[in-house]
Amino acid sequence: MRSGPLPRRILTEITITNTLTRQEGRVDSIFEYNYPIVETVDWKTYGEPKLSRTDSYQAIGYGMLVNYRYGRPEDDFTNNTLVVITPNGIHHPRPTLNAIRKIREKREYILNVLRGQRVRARFAYPAVCPTCPYRIGCNDYRNNLQRTRRNRMTWARTFRVLDKRQDTHMNKFLATHLPLSFLREFGIAELGYRVNQIREGDRPIIILGRDSQVCRMDSGNTVRIISLEPNIPLLACISCCGKIREITDEYATIEVDRGDPSQLLGFDIVLLKNEVDLTKRDLEAIDFVRRQPGRIQDMAFALIGENNEFRDS
Amino acid sequence: MNLEILNSSQHSALTRRLDRDPSVDGIQGPAGTGKTQVASYESCIAAYDSGERVLITALQNAAVDQILEKIIDIARKAGKPNERILRDIKRTGNLSDVNPLLTGHCCISPNELSSAVIVGTTLYSAFVPTGRRVLQQGSFDRIIIDESGQITPEQGWQVLRLIRNSDSATITAYGDDIQLTPISHDFVPERSILRRMRARNRQLMLLDTTYRLNSPGVKMTSEIFYRGRLQAPQEVMDRKLSLKKNPSGLLHEAIDPANTLVYTQVPGKETESGWSFDNHNQARVVSDLCHEFIRLGADPSKISVIAAYSPHIKTINILLEGTRVQCKTVHKMLGSENDIVIFATTRSNPTRDLGFVTQPEILNVATSRQLRKLIVVGDDAETFSEGSPTSRKMFDFIASKASMLSFDGY
Numbered sequence: 001m002r003s004g005p006l007p008r009r010i011l012t013e014i015t016i017t018n019t020l021t022r023q024e025g026r027v028d029s030i031f032e033y034n035y036p037i038v039e040t041v042d043w044k045t046y047g048e049p050k051l052s053r054t055d056s057y058q059a060i061g062y063g064m065l066v067n068y069r070y071g072r073p074e075d076d077f078t079n080n081t082l083v084v085i086t087p088n089g090i091h092h093p094r095p096t097l098n099a100i101r102k103i104r105e106k107r108e109y110i111l112n113v114l115r116g117q118r119v120r121a122r123f124a125y126p127a128v129c130p131t132c133p134y135r136i137g138c139n140d141y142r143n144n145l146q147r148t149r150r151n152r153m154t155w156a157r158t159f160r161v162l163d164k165r166q167d168t169h170m171n172k173f174l175a176t177h178l179p180l181s182f183l184r185e186f187g188i189a190e191l192g193y194r195v196n197q198i199r200e201g202d203r204p205i206i207i208l209g210r211d212s213q214v215c216r217m218d219s220g221n222t223v224r225i226i227s228l229e230p231n232i233p234l235l236a237c238i239s240c241c242g243k244i245r246e247i248t249d250e251y252a253t254i255e256v257d258r259g260d261p262s263q264l265l266g267f268d269i270v271l272l273k274n275e276v277d278l279t280k281r282d283l284e285a286i287d288f289v290r291r292q293p294g295r296i297q298d299m300a301f302a303l304i305g306e307n308n309e310f311r312d313s
Numbered sequence: 314m315n316l317e318i319l320n321s322s323q324h325s326a327l328t329r330r331l332d333r334d335p336s337v338d339g340i341q342g343p344a345g346t347g348k349t350q351v352a353s354y355e356s357c358i359a360a361y362d363s364g365e366r367v368l369i370t371a372l373q374n375a376a377v378d379q380i381l382e383k384i385i386d387i388a389r390k391a392g393k394p395n396e397r398i399l400r401d402i403k404r405t406g407n408l409s410d411v412n413p414l415l416t417g418h419c420c421i422s423p424n425e426l427s428s429a430v431i432v433g434t435t436l437y438s439a440f441v442p443t444g445r446r447v448l449q450q451g452s453f454d455r456i457i458i459d460e461s462g463q464i465t466p467e468q469g470w471q472v473l474r475l476i477r478n479s480d481s482a483t484i485t486a487y488g489d490d491i492q493l494t495p496i497s498h499d500f501v502p503e504r505s506i507l508r509r510m511r512a513r514n515r516q517l518m519l520l521d522t523t524y525r526l527n528s529p530g531v532k533m534t535s536e537i538f539y540r541g542r543l544q545a546p547q548e549v550m551d552r553k554l555s556l557k558k559n560p561s562g563l564l565h566e567a568i569d570p571a572n573t574l575v576y577t578q579v580p581g582k583e584t585e586s587g588w589s590f591d592n593h594n595q596a597r598v599v600s601d602l603c604h605e606f607i608r609l610g611a612d613p614s615k616i617s618v619i620a621a622y623s624p625h626i627k628t629i630n631i632l633l634e635g636t637r638v639q640c641k642t643v644h645k646m647l648g649s650e651n652d653i654v655i656f657a658t659t660r661s662n663p664t665r666d667l668g669f670v671t672q673p674e675i676l677n678v679a680t681s682r683q684l685r686k687l688i689v690v691g692d693d694a695e696t697f698s699e700g701s702p703t704s705r706k707m708f709d710f711i712a713s714k715a716s717m718l719s720f721d722g723y
Contacts, residue, residue: 186467285440285470285471285473285474288470288474289470289473292473292478295478295479295480295482296473296476296478298336299476299482299484300466300470300473302335302336302337302484302510302515303337303466303469303470303484303506303509304466304506304509305466305509305510305511305512305513305515
C-alpha cells in the first residue's frame with residue numbers, strides 16, 4: 001500500500017464481469033492513482049498471521065479482473081498492486097506465474113464443463129473423511145470403487161450447480177455480444193438515464209431521469225445500474241444492483257441493494273436486467289437469426305415489427 | 314376446393330396470404346370469426362394446389378390439433394383419398410395428449426415426416442432436440458402460427474430454422490392481440506407478435522364477421538374492443554336461449570332468455586387464499602344460477618363458468634359437484650365457447666381494487682365466449698365502472714343497452 005500521494009479516485013464494491021473468460025467478482029475497492037497506477041484492495045474481517053493461499057488466489061483473481069477493466073492483459077500486474085488488509089496488518093500477495101496459471105486452469109475447467117465437454121474431475125485423494133473422529137486412513141477411501149462412486153456424485157452435483165449458474169449469466173453474455181439498441185428492443189436494457197437524486201437510508205433510493213422514450217421495463221425488475229465510463233467494458237464499469245420501484249418513460253426510482261450509488265453521479269446510466277426472461281431456447285433462436293444472412297433475418301425482424309433497424313447496429 | 318363458404322373478409326385475407334403479400338403477415342381474428350377456417354384453407358390450398366410444404370404451429374397442442382382436424386375435413390370434402398390424407402398430413406411433437414381423431418396421423422419418424430406436406434407441432438416441440446431431429450432444417454415453404462396474440466417474437470423465432478431461406482417462403486400469424494397477452498416468467502405482460510406489428514404500423518387484416526356472439530354482446534365487443542368493426546349475421550344476432558320451463562323465483566330476471574346480457578351486482582367480500590382470491594358470495598350466486606338453469610331444462614354441458622382466480626374456481630366446483638358444468642379460469646377458456654356463460658369477477662374489497670380482471674384483454678376473453686347468454690357476476694356497479702377505462706365503457710354499455718340487476722338482499 002502506498003504511503004505517498006493520496007489516490008485520485010476510490011471505487012468501492014465494483015462488480016466486474018468478464019464474459020470471455022467467464023470470471024466475475026465484486027472487488028472491495030480500487031484505488032486509482034495517477035494513470036496508469038491502480039491498487040486492488042481486499043478487506044478481510046478475520047486475521048491470521050500469514051495470508052492463506054485461498055485468500056491470496058482470490059486477491060490475484062480480483063487483480064486479473066481489474067486488469068480487464070482497464071484494458072490491460074489480465075496477467076500484466078506492472079501498474080496494479082494487490083493489497084489484502086486484515087486486522088493483523090497489510091499483505092501484498094505476489095501474482096506469480098504459477099498462481100495465475102492455476103487460476104486459469106480452474107477457470108478453463110469450469111468453462112469446459114459449461115461447454116458440455118467431457119472433462120475429468122480431478123479431486124484430491126482423501127486419506128480420511130474430514131468428519132472422521134479417528135483421523136486415520138480407512139478402507140473406505142482405499143477402495144477404488146467407492147472413490148469412483150463418490151467422485152461421480154460430486155461431479156454430478158458440481159455440474160448441476162454450474163448448469164444452473166449458466167442460465168443466470170445469459171443476460172451478461174447478451175450484454176457483451178449484442179449492441180445496446182438490440183438489448184433495449186428485447187427489454188433487457190434501458191439507456192439514456194442520469195442520476196437526478198440520491199436519497200440515503202438503509203437502502204438508498206436513486207431517482208434517474210431521462211428524455212422521454214418508450215420504456216420497456218417494469219417495476220419489480222431487478223437491475224444492474226451501470227455507469228457508462230469511457231474506454232471501460234460495459235460489465236466492468238461502476239455499477240450498483242437494485243430493484244425498480246417505479247419506472248415511466250421519463251424517470252425511474254430504484255432501491256439499491258448493493259453498491260455505492262454516489263459513484264454513479266455524472267455518468268450516463270444503463271439499466272441492465274439482472275434476470276432475463278429469455279430462456280436457452282430464445283437465446284439460441286436469437287443466435288440463429290443473427291448468423292443468417294438475407295431472407296430469414298428479414299422475417300425475424302418483421303415478426304418483432306422492425307424492418308432492418310438492427311442489422312447495421 | 315369450395316371457397317364459397319368463406320365470407321368476404323375471410324376470402325380477402327386468404328387471397329392476400331396466398332399471394333404472399335407481404336412475406337410475414339398478421340391476420341387478426343376476434344372471437345368466433347373463423348381464424349381456424351382461414352388457416353386451414355390456406356394450408357390446404359398452399360399444399361395441394363401450389364405444392365408447398367406447410368408447418369402448422371402454435372403454443373398449445375389443442376390449437377394445432379384443431380387446425381389439423383379442419384384440414385383433414387377440408388381435404389376429405391375435396392375428394393382426396395384417405396391413404397393420401399394419412400400420408401400427407403402428420404402430427405408430431407408431444408403425442409401423449411393429441412386428440413384421438415388424429416391418432417392415425419401421429420408420427421415421429423423423420424422419413425415419414427419428410428414426405429408429409431402438412432406437419433403440425435407446437436412451438437416447443439419444433440425446437441427441442443426431438444423436434445430438431447425429426448423436422449429437417451430449412452424444409453418448409455410456409456409457416457402458419459396460430460394464437461400469435463399470445464406468442465412473443467422470440468418464441469416465433471424458434472421455428473425460423475425450419476423455413477426455407479428463399480424468396481417464396483412466407484409466415485402467417487393468426488391470432489388476436491386484443492385477447493390474452495403473453496406472460497413472462499416473472500408474470501409481466503409482454504407484447505405479442507401481432508401487438509408488435511401493430512405498434513410498427515403494419516396493417517393487420519381483420520376478420521370482421523363473428524359467428525359466435527349474439528346481440529347485444531357482439532355490439533358491446535365491437536364498440537369496446539374493435540372500434541365498431543366487428544359484425545355478426547342477422548341469424549346469429551337473433552340467437553336466443555330456449556328453456557323448457559319459464560323462470561321464476563329470485564333469479565328469474567337473470568335467467569330470462571330475453572335478457573342475453575346481464576350484470577348482477579353481488580355484495581360480499583373477497584377472501585385471500587395464498588397469493589390469490591376467493592369470493593364465497595359470488596360462488597353461491599353462480600352455483601344457484603347454474604342449478605336453476607339445469608332445473609329449467611338447460612343441458613349442463615352447455616353451461617360454462619369463468620372466474621378470474623383459481624381458488625374461486627375450486628369453490629365453485631365444490632358447489633357444482635355432480636353437475637357437468639365446466640368451470641375454468643379466463644386463460645383456460647381461450648378458444649372455447651358455450652351456450653350459457655357465467656363470468657364471476659371474484660374481487661370485492663373496500664379499496665375497490667378489482668385486480669387484473671379489468672384489463673381489456675381479460676375482459677375481452679371473458680365476455681366473448683357465449684353463444685346465447687352471458688351473465689356477469691360482479692361487485693357493485695360503481696366499483697366495476699371505476700376499475701379501468703374499459704370496464705367503465707362496459708358498464709355504460711350494459712347499463713344502457715342490457716340488464717343491470719342488483720342481488721342486494723340475496
